[in-house]
Amino acid sequence: MFKNAFRTLQKSKLKTFLIYFSLTFSIASMFLISSISHGIIGMYSTMLQTDGDIIVTQKKIADTFFSDVDIKLLQSIKKIPHVSSASAMILGASPVETLPIVAVYGVTQNRFHNYKLLQGVYPQQNQALIGTSIYKQLSDKTKIQIANKTFQISGVFKSEIGFENGGIVLNIKDAGAIFHKSASILLLTTNLNANIETIIQTIKKLDDNIDVKSTNSFVKNYNQFKIIQTSSNLISFLAFVMGLISIISIMSITVAQRESEFGIMRAIGISMKKIVWSLLVEALILGLSSFVSAYLFSLVLLAIIKHTPSLQGYVNGVISLELFLWIFVSSLLMVTLGSIFPALKAAKTDPILLIQGNKS
Amino acid sequence: MITARTISHRYNNDLALKKTSLHIAKGEFVAFTGESGSGKSTLLSILSTLLTPTEGDVFFLGKKVQEIHDIDTFRKENIGFIFQFHYLIDYLNVKENLKIADNSISDARVQTLTQKLGIEQLLEKYPNELSGGQRQRVAIVRALINKPKVVFADEPTGNLDSKNARIVFELFKQLSEEGTTIIVTTHNKQLADFADTIYEVSDGEL
Numbered sequence: 001m002f003k004n005a006f007r008t009l010q011k012s013k014l015k016t017f018l019i020y021f022s023l024t025f026s027i028a029s030m031f032l033i034s035s036i037s038h039g040i041i042g043m044y045s046t047m048l049q050t051d052g053d054i055i056v057t058q059k060k061i062a063d064t065f066f067s068d069v070d071i072k073l074l075q076s077i078k079k080i081p082h083v084s085s086a087s088a089m090i091l092g093a094s095p096v097e098t099l100p101i102v103a104v105y106g107v108t109q110n111r112f113h114n115y116k117l118l119q120g121v122y123p124q125q126n127q128a129l130i131g132t133s134i135y136k137q138l139s140d141k142t143k144i145q146i147a148n149k150t151f152q153i154s155g156v157f158k159s160e161i162g163f164e165n166g167g168i169v170l171n172i173k174d175a176g177a178i179f180h181k182s183a184s185i186l187l188l189t190t191n192l193n194a195n196i197e198t199i200i201q202t203i204k205k206l207d208d209n210i211d212v213k214s215t216n217s218f219v220k221n222y223n224q225f226k227i228i229q230t231s232s233n234l235i236s237f238l239a240f241v242m243g244l245i246s247i248i249s250i251m252s253i254t255v256a257q258r259e260s261e262f263g264i265m266r267a268i269g270i271s272m273k274k275i276v277w278s279l280l281v282e283a284l285i286l287g288l289s290s291f292v293s294a295y296l297f298s299l300v301l302l303a304i305i306k307h308t309p310s311l312q313g314y315v316n317g318v319i320s321l322e323l324f325l326w327i328f329v330s331s332l333l334m335v336t337l338g339s340i341f342p343a344l345k346a347a348k349t350d351p352i353l354l355i356q357g358n359k360s
Numbered sequence: 361m362i363t364a365r366t367i368s369h370r371y372n373n374d375l376a377l378k379k380t381s382l383h384i385a386k387g388e389f390v391a392f393t394g395e396s397g398s399g400k401s402t403l404l405s406i407l408s409t410l411l412t413p414t415e416g417d418v419f420f421l422g423k424k425v426q427e428i429h430d431i432d433t434f435r436k437e438n439i440g441f442i443f444q445f446h447y448l449i450d451y452l453n454v455k456e457n458l459k460i461a462d463n464s465i466s467d468a469r470v471q472t473l474t475q476k477l478g479i480e481q482l483l484e485k486y487p488n489e490l491s492g493g494q495r496q497r498v499a500i501v502r503a504l505i506n507k508p509k510v511v512f513a514d515e516p517t518g519n520l521d522s523k524n525a526r527i528v529f530e531l532f533k534q535l536s537e538e539g540t541t542i543i544v545t546t547h548n549k550q551l552a553d554f555a556d557t558i559y560e561v562s563d564g565e566l
Contacts, residue, residue, distance in 0.1 A: 004451070261449055263447075264447040266435070267435065269437070269506070271430070350412055352410035
């Protein structure tokens with residue numbers, strides 16, 4: 001059966017190529033869209049979860065960038081039993097030189113250790129620590145202007161998180177002066193035996209204007225992530241449908257062109273089940289080869305995207321095992337549906353009509 | 361063996377076959393003759409289970425065709441088909457074409473039949489390497505390879521010269537005498553004379 005499937009595919013090289021090409025394009029689109037959205041969510045989640053079992057934000061805000069929390073709360077929070085550390089962050093963004101937007105992080109000193117120094121020192125007042133991706137693109141490597149304020153570059157850091165590696169770290173007071181707030185979020189870690197829910201309730205009592213969640217819960221329920229995830233799922237679904245339509249169209253033409261072959265097969269006693277199966281095997285061979293090509297193509301493209309300076313490392317696709325398996329199953333489903341529908345249509349037709357080219 | 365009861369068939373609005381009834385006995389050699397478009401091929405297609413009649417019923421080996429559960433296996437076990445055009449699968453060689461429906465067919469059986477039709481040296485060749493006559497003889501062997509109870513042949517000698525056409529009809533006659541039911545359509549009155557029964561089909565009627 002596999003031998004015959006390969007022979008059939010070789011016989012119609014153009015059609016085989018067209019199906020292979022459209023499938024590869026669709027599957028690669030699914031890989032790229034999903035992996036990039038997973039990557040964005042993953043980067044931001046990792047950033048929040050670093051030194052953060054619990055996150056404090058302003059109540060009822062749509063995005064952490066708009067959050068405004070009083071940094072003075074840190075003093076009270078640090079006194080709560082089982083809280084081992086607490087830090088504050090300001091999340092902002094600003095144009096820098098020719099770059100239209102660069103993430104700016106104002107952090108308390110106890111978060112500096114999260115940024116691995118490659119050169120220089122951590123920033124003091126009026127100094128900035130620059131992520132590797134941004135540093136490479138600066139024309140002036142000694143100072144940087146953020147919102148009409150000039151900062152001396154104190155050092156360069158490297159981070160595995162693309163958003164950080166493509167960002168600038170300031171002392172939280174300097175960032176506060178730029179963004180007119182004392183903190184965007186507070187992050188705290190707890191002891192292993194801590195009851196997180198009790199701590200959350202304790203913190204909530206400190207200020208009516210704050211929302212407190214475990215970081216895991218925050219990440220799961222963060223609206224921006226939901227929007228990214230939903231958009232990504234929708235676009236992936238569209239790519240799936242595009243691929244499905246392509247394969248159904250081309251397989252319909254293939255089946256139509258091979259009607260007499262299927263008709264004669266049925267006339268001499270080959271079951272429609274066997275004919276459908278042979279079509280399915282052909283489609284599966286195409287599906288699997290397209291999947292492998294799309295996977296490899298996506299890996300190459302993601303690597304290129306990751307190292308494209310103009311993207312500042314913000315677009316960083318991650319193909320997890322779960323995503324790999326999900327797209328693998330979707331690809332198989334796509335080729336199965338795409339080949340079965342035209343084959344079943346042929347199965348319902350009298351063999352003589354297939355042989356004669358469906359003249360009725 | 362085969363009974364048709366008031367069968368009719370329409371292609372869209374064209375009535376190709378009109379309320380036809382007939383009975384064909386086991387081992388009978390039947391020929392349908394008539395002009396092109398007379399309805400003889402439609403009748404043959406319906407009798408051979410390849411086409412569902414618009415009206416009427418066909419009984420094959422005592423079973424109503426529309427009620428046969430696994431019609432493909434039924435065809436494989438009971439029916440051999442020969443068409444005017446060979447309809448060989450072009451990506452399979454001759455031997456693979458002959459064994460396409462049943463790979464368990466013995467090489468001896470293939471050898472016997474191909475020798476009878478003079479194509480035993482063509483087994484490894486592909487259809488596009490054969491002449492029209494050779495392809496048709498391969499198609500005839502394919503129809504007979506499973507030792508069918510009934511052989512349907514629609515203008516089987518259309519692509520053969522008169523000598524080979526005669527060989528084919530002599531083979532049909534021999535098969536019929538051995539108990540195989542043979543049902544053919546042909547324009548050729550001389551070849552039709554090989555048959556036990558000749559039906560003239562005209563304007564969709566016998």
